[in-house]
Amino acid sequence: MIPVLSIVGSSDCxxxxxxxxxxxxxxxxxxxxxxxxxDVHG
Known part of the structure; x- marks a missing residue:
């Protein structure tokens, strides 16, 4: 199985x-x- 990594955080962190x-x-x-x-903005 291929590892998947998600990086989530507030703006400018x-x-x-x-x-x-x-x-x-x-x-x-x-x-x-x-x-x-x-990018969900815009």
Missing amino acids: GKTTLLENLIRELSGRGYKVGTIKH
């Missing part, structure tokens, strides 16, 4: 920064990483 760092780390360890950014 560091979600994107966290994911950028996590993606870099996991990719560096050889994991294949895919992302979808969903």
Whole structure:
């Protein structure tokens, strides 16, 4: 089974920064990483 992770939080709390760092780390360890950014505003 493929692991799925969801990051949720209020505006300007560091979600994107966290994911950028996590993606870099996991990719560096050889994991294949895919992302979808969903913005409900607007």
